[in-house]
Amino acid sequence: ITWVHFSGELVNLNGRALPFFFSTKTLNEMKKHEESVDELLKEMExxxxxxxxxxxxxxxxxxxxxxxxxxxxxxxxxLESTEKENVENLKEMEKKMEELKKEEETLRASNSDLRSRFLAILAEKQKVESNLK
Structure with missing residues (x-):
């Protein structure tokens, strides 16, 4: 039987196995195991x-x-702050819009009154002019 020392020397021990000697098969298995361990270490790293x-x-x-x-x-x-400001601004704008509507109504009424006066004055003028002729 051929035995292989850890250093790689071949030794024949006539079938006697010593703990620090390994068979070729065992040595190959150990090398494969060491390669597997190295691969696992690399993978672990x-x-x-x-x-x-x-x-x-x-x-x-x-x-x-x-x-x-x-x-x-x-x-x-x-955004919440802006929304709050927008709501306040909207309320203010609605209030101003109501004021403008009231002002418009007042102006329309005033305009209507002025128109009536103007027409009355015009009629009076025409009457005076026709009396003068």
Whole structure:
């Protein structure tokens, strides 16, 4: 039986297995195992790096979300303030509109009265002119 020392030297021990010697099959299995462990370690490191990147991304997204919420709150309060001002302005404008309508009615009545007077004066003038002729 052929045995392989850990350093790679071939040794024949006539079938006796010593704990620090390995068969070729066992050595190949150990190499495969070491390669698997190395791959797992690399993958673990990659996951660790990705995890850090993910945490940074999450923190950045949280900050952005917080900023958006604050911005939304500011916009909402400005909108509510503007709506309140608009309601007050609308009430004021409606009040002014009513005043203007009353003023218009007064002016129409006054105009009608002035027209009646004008027509009366005109009629009087025509009467005087016809008496003079």
């Amino acid at each position: 990659s996951l660790r790096v990705n995890s850090r990147a993910d945490k940074e991304t999450i923190v950045a997204l949280r900050n952005e979300l917080s900023s958006l919420i604050e911005s939304h709150s500011n916009v909402k309060s400005r």
